Amino acid sequence: MDQMAEKLTIRTDLAMESREMAQQGSSQELPGVVVDSVSLKDIKITRVEVTSADGEQRIGKPVGNYITLEVPGIKDRDPEYEERVSKQLAEEIQRLVDLEDNSTVLIVGLGNWNVTPDAVGPKVVDKIMVTRHIFEFVPDQVDDRMRPVSAISPGVLGITGVETGEVIQGLVEKIKPDLVIAVDALASRRTQRIGTTIQIADTGINPGSGIGNKRMGLNKETLGVPTLAIGIPTVVYAYTIGRDAIEMVIEELSENIKPGSEMERLINTMDQDHIDRVINEVLAEGLGDLVVTPKEVDILIDDVCRIIGNGINLAIHRGLSLEDINRFLH
């Protein structure tokens, strides 16, 4: 019941969208929220900073930095564009973290590899250039542009019986990385952002975010080390689609009715509860888990995960080219 209640709001894990929704169409910036946008040809970057508890409450995201890259062009599968996205992602990651020459990094792939739209984390981990064991066991094979990197996809609660946070806490205490990067699938409120938007946040993963079921956060408080979250929307909840459609219709009607008329009163009865009841009927049971995706989301996700993996590799192993990385990996 509690879960259903939670779903019956427009769900988004993108700070950019939370801010838009909080602004309610106004162009005035929110107190406690600083936004900076820049377009590099076909890569649009939005940097949202939540600077105060006030901002935090307004957009429902903890104080910190949220960088979004909008890269719709990756649908065209142009290797040159993909390379530019990976490089830009690396640059934005470096903007949020502060690595020493000998800093060590742990990459965590969150989510369930058996469920396509939840498999982003494990798929990105598959593309990571893992080097920590080379530093430990064959140090003479280390290229001095590498940093020691480890990577794990711990699975989800239903598979392991253990909260992801516990597995990662245990591991972090053992290997003591200087930085954790957690990769996860996100929910967006706009279908056109599926597979085409990347969010980086220096606040880590916090309870309730992400499309999977991860109660314990992964962040500096729980892990004791700086924790970057990288996510990509893979779904829009069906509820979101339904509500957006209805609200748009009501809005159109509202523009054309006389103030004080019977009709106005009627339309005003169409409050959120009422709308939710309609959507419930359309979606029927199980509505909380119904998601909208492109039919070929499996293939789309493979592309994006490779691009993100490369971005992370470039950010950590300074000076390595994508060609070096591919040679190491494949």
Add this chain to the structure above:
Amino acid sequence: MDQMAEKLTIRTDLAMESREMAQQGSSQELPGVVVDSVSLKDIKITRVEVTSADGEQRIGKPVGNYITLEVPGIKDRDPEYEERVSKQLAEEIQRLVDLEDNSTVLIVGLGNWNVTPDAVGPKVVDKIMVTRHIFEFVPDQVDDRMRPVSAISPGVLGITGVETGEVIQGLVEKIKPDLVIAVDALASRRTQRIGTTIQIADTGINPGSGIGNKRMGLNKETLGVPTLAIGIPTVVYAYTIGRDAIEMVIEELSENIKPGSEMERLINTMDQDHIDRVINEVLAEGLGDLVVTPKEVDILIDDVCRIIGNGINLAIHRGLSLEDINRFLH
């Protein structure tokens, strides 16, 4: 363009739903359409027969028989219930086909194994008890309750460069089966039918049906042998959800307005074109391919495919028990 136009209607591959829509809420049966419903405890069976060209035009499905099993209970994963569903499916298949003792059967798994909601056909084929080679090469190992069965998942046009119909025609001409059973994923208009409804049709697969791209039909005309189609809904098009939500709102409003009022005129402007424009805006680009599924559709589909596979096995190999079949298969 043509494709988009096609999508902008409520799409369903279930004859049961086409008939419902054609009735437009009336309880009166359509001319040329005979319907018979029966509930066996928790399995609801609807047998729709299209008996004339008139019926064919009204519900958009060729003259023939369409049997639907509604089995929402399979979500509970109760092995006993699953067994009952497989047995009932076998019985309904036998109702539509007429097999001699030595009849040979070819099972065709349609769809793309790389795209989860389109992978039903190949997954069912994996569960089929294939025996034709035993009859040919080691006839003394044949159990006399078996019939010679072959099975193939030919892939889709984008993978092979060849229309599925051509591959199957070629194969049918070579091995001359007495019956073809083609298994495919379907689109429904109701999310609660995803993974919980099975349709059997003696009209085969016809152009435009199925969620994949199969231009050439698989039916008695194209293959020269009786062709049964078995399908299961795995998606609802996002467009369908949006339109259903809007129509329900408009309907509610309509019930409360005075005839002849300004409002009535306004609501009447909300015709299908208008609604489509709204949905277009909500879903943005790519709308044709946006589908609604349960997030864990991967797991759901595995269950259903095993049940269908068993149903087919029981229907063809008379007298074999599910235990015999499992022993043969696993």
Add this chain to the structure above:
Amino acid sequence: MDQMAEKLTIRTDLAMESREMAQQGSSQELPGVVVDSVSLKDIKITRVEVTSADGEQRIGKPVGNYITLEVPGIKDRDPEYEERVSKQLAEEIQRLVDLEDNSTVLIVGLGNWNVTPDAVGPKVVDKIMVTRHIFEFVPDQVDDRMRPVSAISPGVLGITGVETGEVIQGLVEKIKPDLVIAVDALASRRTQRIGTTIQIADTGINPGSGIGNKRMGLNKETLGVPTLAIGIPTVVYAYTIGRDAIEMVIEELSENIKPGSEMERLINTMDQDHIDRVINEVLAEGLGDLVVTPKEVDILIDDVCRIIGNGINLAIHRGLSLEDINRFLH
């Protein structure tokens, strides 16, 4: 170099085979080694106990218990036989561990899921009935025949950059199980044991054993809790085959030569170094990693892993039937 040197002995992870080799054909039992054999129709059980440091040195396995089930019949895929094997395995596991009603268990799947003969651990973990999260988050859904079980496949050093032992130590410190069961692929010296022999050891996993690369042990010393190892041979090293063939030929020749003859001298030059040189030439480079398997080892392993998974489930969740377990799992 060190690695190659290590491989140039007959490698086996089965205590039963180590003992055979240490006996060198004699039927007399070794000091410090107690053996007990029993045949239950078509399941042969050998219980080897290493009771002293002397025994430990002679057969190269730590003091402790090693139980082997030889079950060649599983190649016939008879569900009834498989069930008997799972039950017998459960019984033998219970013989080696001492679980309280509320004991918690962690199952660890060792090995690399990308390499077929090394994927036994992860595949068994897929069949485990994981319940710890039910006890924690929905305790009212707990069946009182269940115990809290968690399970993880941590990957191998080359994939994660972290030693398996470190990942598991970290996790054990967090969730404090009362028992760890580590499942792994083994090497045997006899091809007929591939996929048909199961070994249980209460000594855990020790450096150098297992076919993968796991330097740190998983045992009571390293983890602080009792650790059971369950393994199944999936390979015989090609070197073993070559040496066995040559030794058998030399032995035959030896039986027929006159003592003191030129030929005797010649055959005596065929020492291990010499034999190794021959095998090296036959196998060429990379010999250490060449393994002998049945061509269809992929399919064989799937069967065995299900049987082992069921055995573990039955051992831990007392009173549950295989039917209950299947309902829970599939």
Add this chain to the structure above:
Amino acid sequence: MDQMAEKLTIRTDLAMESREMAQQGSSQELPGVVVDSVSLKDIKITRVEVTSADGEQRIGKPVGNYITLEVPGIKDRDPEYEERVSKQLAEEIQRLVDLEDNSTVLIVGLGNWNVTPDAVGPKVVDKIMVTRHIFEFVPDQVDDRMRPVSAISPGVLGITGVETGEVIQGLVEKIKPDLVIAVDALASRRTQRIGTTIQIADTGINPGSGIGNKRMGLNKETLGVPTLAIGIPTVVYAYTIGRDAIEMVIEELSENIKPGSEMERLINTMDQDHIDRVINEVLAEGLGDLVVTPKEVDILIDDVCRIIGNGINLAIHRGLSLEDINRFLH
């Protein structure tokens, strides 16, 4: 029984090795067999032509051309080297086929995708640039450097119940390609050739060759169009290893015995029957199907299949670069 008898010879699918064995150490060329070798830095090419029935009988391969590329360097995973191998493979393919500008090609991936060492064909097919449907349905998107290519992995007899040859005959009759290229896994007699040797033959696939079970040939006689076979060794039969080891030992001993001695007589009793009996004992039951592979053959095969796929793509789509092909494919 017949199968076992067949296995008890050294099995190889490489014409190069058959010829070596037929020469029995002599350097004199065989009648009816013309050989030409060339080394391009680290790619060694051997072109064997069987020119007469005499040659055919001597090396057990039909009259025709057999080109072998030995490319041990691909183990180093150097992208530049891989590209050179793909280009050389393309050149050798073009040497054996005669394509017109509008010739159409069908690629057939033989073997069982569920059995790692037999999955080469299906894996190569996954890397093929399939274009036939573009020519048919969206001809304006055709790049004039492309030719119409279709591709299929029909599965094996045990999966489909139909002989591969029948499926392909049916398809060839439907789509009438000008050339068929059949890709398959091979057996070699030398472990160092596993995954590092590519054979192209203009004689197609003939009964008894290939490591799978394909009774009907795929060649110009059965298909009616020129048929190229491309194969790569993925296994050495365990029997081969055993026999090679024993023969080498016997040979060494023979060099040191006096003619006419008792020992000579003894060694002469070690004929093939005797050796086979020894190997049988070492390998125990199931010997026919025991194969030797590198433990990580799964990963090795992925690399090689990509290289072969690219070679085929370059050979057919003249003028396309590897970069163009990757853009099209991924």
